[in-house]
Amino acid sequence: xxxxxxxxxxxxxxxxxxxxxxxxxxxxxxxxxxxxxxxxxxxxxxxxxxxxxxxxxxxxxxxxxxxxxxxxxxxxxxxxxxxxxxxxxxxxxxxxxxxxxxxxxxxxxxxxxxxxxxxxxxxxxxxxxxxxxxxxxxxxxxxxxxxxxxxxxxxxxxxxxxxxxxxxxxxxxxxxxxxxxxxxxxxxxxxxxxxxxxxxxxxxxxxxxxxxxxxxxxxxxxxxxxxxxxx
Amino acid sequence: xxxxxxxxxxxxxxxxxxxxxxxxxxxxxxxxxxxxxxxxxxxxxxxxxxxxxxxxxxxxxxxxxxxxxxxxxxxxxxxxxxxxxxxxxxxxxxxxxxxxxxxxxxxxxxxxxxxxxxxxxxxxxxxxxxxxxxxxxxxxxxxxxxxxxxxxxxxxxxxxxxxxxxxxxxxxxxxxxxxxxxxxxxxxxxxxxxxxxxxxxxxxxxxxxxxxxxxxxxxxxxxxxxxxxxxxxxxxxxxxxxxxxxxxxxxxxxxxxxxxxxxxxxxxxxxxxxxxxxxxxxxxxxxx
Numbered sequence: 001x002x003x004x005x006x007x008x009x010x011x012x013x014x015x016x017x018x019x020x021x022x023x024x025x026x027x028x029x030x031x032x033x034x035x036x037x038x039x040x041x042x043x044x045x046x047x048x049x050x051x052x053x054x055x056x057x058x059x060x061x062x063x064x065x066x067x068x069x070x071x072x073x074x075x076x077x078x079x080x081x082x083x084x085x086x087x088x089x090x091x092x093x094x095x096x097x098x099x100x101x102x103x104x105x106x107x108x109x110x111x112x113x114x115x116x117x118x119x120x121x122x123x124x125x126x127x128x129x130x131x132x133x134x135x136x137x138x139x140x141x142x143x144x145x146x147x148x149x150x151x152x153x154x155x156x157x158x159x160x161x162x163x164x165x166x167x168x169x170x171x172x173x174x175x176x177x178x179x180x181x182x183x184x185x186x187x188x189x190x191x192x193x194x195x196x197x198x199x200x201x202x203x204x205x206x207x208x209x210x211x212x213x214x215x216x217x218x219x220x221x222x223x224x225x226x227x228x229x230x231x
Numbered sequence: 232x233x234x235x236x237x238x239x240x241x242x243x244x245x246x247x248x249x250x251x252x253x254x255x256x257x258x259x260x261x262x263x264x265x266x267x268x269x270x271x272x273x274x275x276x277x278x279x280x281x282x283x284x285x286x287x288x289x290x291x292x293x294x295x296x297x298x299x300x301x302x303x304x305x306x307x308x309x310x311x312x313x314x315x316x317x318x319x320x321x322x323x324x325x326x327x328x329x330x331x332x333x334x335x336x337x338x339x340x341x342x343x344x345x346x347x348x349x350x351x352x353x354x355x356x357x358x359x360x361x362x363x364x365x366x367x368x369x370x371x372x373x374x375x376x377x378x379x380x381x382x383x384x385x386x387x388x389x390x391x392x393x394x395x396x397x398x399x400x401x402x403x404x405x406x407x408x409x410x411x412x413x414x415x416x417x418x419x420x421x422x423x424x425x426x427x428x429x430x431x432x433x434x435x436x437x438x439x440x441x442x443x444x445x446x447x448x449x450x451x452x453x454x455x456x457x458x459x460x461x462x463x464x465x466x467x468x469x470x471x472x473x474x475x476x477x478x479x480x481x482x483x484x485x486x487x488x489x490x491x492x493x494x495x496x497x498x499x500x501x502x503x504x505x506x507x508x509x510x511x512x513x514x515x516x517x518x519x
Contacts, residue, residue: 152338153335153338153349153351153354154351155335155351155354156354157354157355157356157357157401157404158356158397158400158401158404159397159398159401160335160336160354160355161335161387161388161389161392161398161416161459161460162335162337162338162459163392163459164457164458164459164460165393168338169337169338169340169341169459170338170340171340172457179397180397183394183396183397183400187396192396192400195397195400196400196403196404198356198360198404198407198408199356200357200360201313201352201353201357201360201361201371204352
């Protein structure tokens with residue numbers, strides 16, 4: 001199971017600064033089990049954003065597995081009117097679900113959670129590694145494309161000087177420059193200001209699952225389930 | 232001397248660079264350094280350029296400093312984490328090295344140890360931030376230093392990159408992070424450079440035009456195909472193609488580029504890539 005933690009509410013307010021209308025997306029999979037993005041948390045987030053954040057919530061929805069890009073596209077299409085009315089989407093799930101949402105809607109997408117552990121899973125949207133369980137999700141700054149996985153060097157503050165014709169110096173025939181993709185998406189969204197933000201060096205200690213989580217019953221149950229499944 | 236002081240004096244600042252050898256035979260490198268040393272304000276020492284393992288930049292900077300030549304210490308984020316990078320910056324200071332050029336670094340796959348584990352714990356922006364913090368008497372974690380180092384901090388930018396906007400966004404961030412001067416990737420199109428300089432004028436930092444001598448038309452075509460942020464126009468390739476004396480023509484083109492662009496910027500950075508011996512002739516031709 002993917003373990004996530006909700007970001008502090010102040011950070012969510014900071015990410016959504018200047019935006020009045022928000023559409024909230026939750027996940028009935030791991031995020032519900034983590035207690036970070038299930039229906040209850042979506043409802044709670046809606047009321048906090050309305051009351052404390054003075055935001056208008058244009059709608060909310062919960063998808064069974066937000067990491068399933070095809071499913072997300074189909075489900076969000078039903079809410080097209082509410083989504084188009086919103087300035088941005090707040091996605092309450094792991095990094096894969098945020099990226100799946102960002103890939104199918106032409107709106108800024110904010111991550112409400114930090115992904116602590118993927119538990120060995122890559123979600124339902126397979127094909128490549130999309131989330132590095134870094135514990136301090138940066139997808140808000142990068143148009144919903146993870147700089148740790150799309151950039152070969154994992155740079156968080158913009159492109160290096162190594163890309164030629166939009167291709168990465170690592171594999172110039174096959175690998176696109178991740179920052180070129182991020183730049184293009186942010187430009188399309190009219191949010192290049194996000195790319196202008198200086199991000200502090202990452203806290204790589206957060207890539208390890210904290211002991212406080214490992215010592216919980218939920219974690220222990222999860223580990224046992226996986227051991228059982230392995231047998 | 233810090234390059235920032237040279238810029239402050241209103242001087243058109245000239246730097247060049249040398250690459251440490253693979254191994255410990257330093258005689259040729261020191262000859263090159265001495266050949267250039269008397270003609271330029273500083274010499275960059277590359278840091279495992281193109282990810283090829285060589286003698287270290289810090290050691291060569293110290294050798295040059297001892298000879299009275301001003302080194303510019305190139306530091307990349309590819310091979311060291313934040314602990315080692317900060318430590319090397321402290322070491323540079325105690326060796327009297329005053330100029331530091333902060334770079335991301337090429338990916339390991341470009342060099343001769345493609346199996347190496349790439350680091351990139353910091354990036355060029357956070358490396359600049361770390362150097363500024365050290366200068367303010369603290370390390371990245373906020374711990375107090377015993378005695379504070381001082382540096383003039385530089386960075387790089389590619390004016391001919393396409394698109395150039397992401398490069399400029401990153402340049403703005405580098406300035407905000409503490410970069411005082413910029414050396415550019417090689418530029419061959421004055422009009423493009425003029426446009427670029429207009430876009431970055433408001434940043435208020437010193438920009439040094441990057442010059443790479445064209446050794447041949449083949450080299451120009453190779454760079455167009457393979458080297459990031461470089462574009463040699465067909466007219467120059469044609470000139471090189473038709474040249475009877477390639478060295479003479481190469482110097483003529485280099486000097487012409489410098490003369491055309493010197494009023495747009497605050498200095499020039501010459502990357503000889505093996506043609507160190509021709510740099511004095513280039514400087515003569517460019518009247519520098």
